[in-house]
Amino acid sequence: MAGDAREQRRVAWIARVGVWLVRLLGWTWRIRVTHDDDMRRLRAAKQPIIFTLWHGQLLPLLYHHRREQVVVLISEHADGEIIARIAESLGYRTVRGSTSRGAARALLGLAREVNDGHDLAITPDGPRGPAKSIAPGSAVVAQRTGAPMIGAAASTSSAWRLKSWDAFVIPRPFARIDIAYSDAVRSTAADLRQAAADVDQIRRVMDSAEARSGG
Numbered sequence: 670m671a672g673d674a675r676e677q678r679r680v681a682w683i684a685r686v687g688v689w690l691v692r693l694l695g696w697t698w699r700i701r702v703t704h705d706d707d708m709r710r711l712r713a714a715k716q717p718i719i720f721t722l723w724h725g726q727l728l729p730l731l732y733h734h735r736r737e738q739v740v741v742l743i744s745e746h747a748d749g750e751i752i753a754r755i756a757e758s759l760g761y762r763t764v765r766g767s768t769s770r771g772a773a774r775a776l777l778g779l780a781r782e783v784n785d786g787h788d789l790a791i792t793p794d795g796p797r798g799p800a801k802s803i804a805p806g807s808a809v810v811a812q813r814t815g816a817p818m819i820g821a822a823a824s825t826s827s828a829w830r831l832k833s834w835d836a837f838v839i840p841r842p843f844a845r846i847d848i849a850y851s852d853a854v855r856s857t858a859a860d861l862r863q864a865a866a867d868v869d870q871i872r873r874v875m876d877s878a879e880a881r882s883g884g
Contacts, residue, residue: 684754691755695732697842702733704881707853708819717814718788718853721807721871722821724795725835726884729823729846736760740782740789742775742806744796762787776809783814790821793871798834801875803868812856812864820851820874824884849881 711718720739722730731741740762743753753763764782766775779789791807794800811818823838826845831837840846851874858864 680750680754684751684758687751687755688758691728691732691759694840694842695729695735697844698729698732698840699843699845700729700733700848701845702848704849704851704878707817708850711817711819711853712788715786717783717786717816719783719807719811719814719816719818720788720790720821721793721818721875722790722823722878723801723835723875724792724798725800725830725833725837726823727792728838729825729840730790730821730848731756731759731761733823733846733848734790738762738787740764740779740787742766742779742789742791742795749796761790776806776813779806779810780813783810783816789816793868793875794835800835803871805865805868805871808856808858808864808867808871809861812858812861815855817853817855818871818874819853820871820876820878821848822850822875822878822882822884823848824879824882847882847884849878849883851875851877851881 741756743749743763743765745765756763764775764778793804793807794802807818824847825840827841829839854874856864858867
């Protein structure tokens with residue numbers, strides 16, 4: 670019990686410091702957004718969007734879309750708890766789980782959020798990689814709900830890159846960040862089984878977003 674309490678205090682402390690650091694860094698970043706026409710059109714029509722993004726580019730995109738009540742899928746391990754608290758402090762909603770472990774429950778939760786009118790953000794290579802690999806979770810939710818998918822990518826002029834599986838990017842103070850989006854695409858799968866097997870569609874939207882961001 671004492672160990673659990675210490676761990677909870679550790680997580681809470683790291684999350685508080687993390688939020689402060691993200692806000693401080695983000696305040697200095699120079700963000701330029703391109704190719705967001707489809708995103709703006711869908712939001713004007715109050716159509717939920719399923720955003721896909723690489724895990725390593727999470728930080729600048731998390732900052733840019735803060736306070737928008739986007740739903741993010743966060744893993745249930747200890748590091749995931751820290752990320753979840755930081756995301757919630759920045760104005761995100763969270764669903765716990767992953768597209769590999771506890772996938773069915775997590776995907777059902779995400780589908781409910783879409784049906785309630787919320788945008789989603791899913792990292793198809795998270796939470797453990799390999800980097801830029803594809804898990805089919807976003808395609809499954811898109812097939813189940815009919816919501817369109819849009820790839821999101823960020824490139825930065827100067828950044829620290831962690832020695833982690835995803836080479837996690839932390840843009841340096843005053844870095845220029847280029848954020849771009851793919852065109853919106855809808856699932857063409859006839860059923861959930863076909864959607865789970867179709868990772869090429871996710872790869873195409875991610876490749877398009879990265880090319881447009883200059884990454």
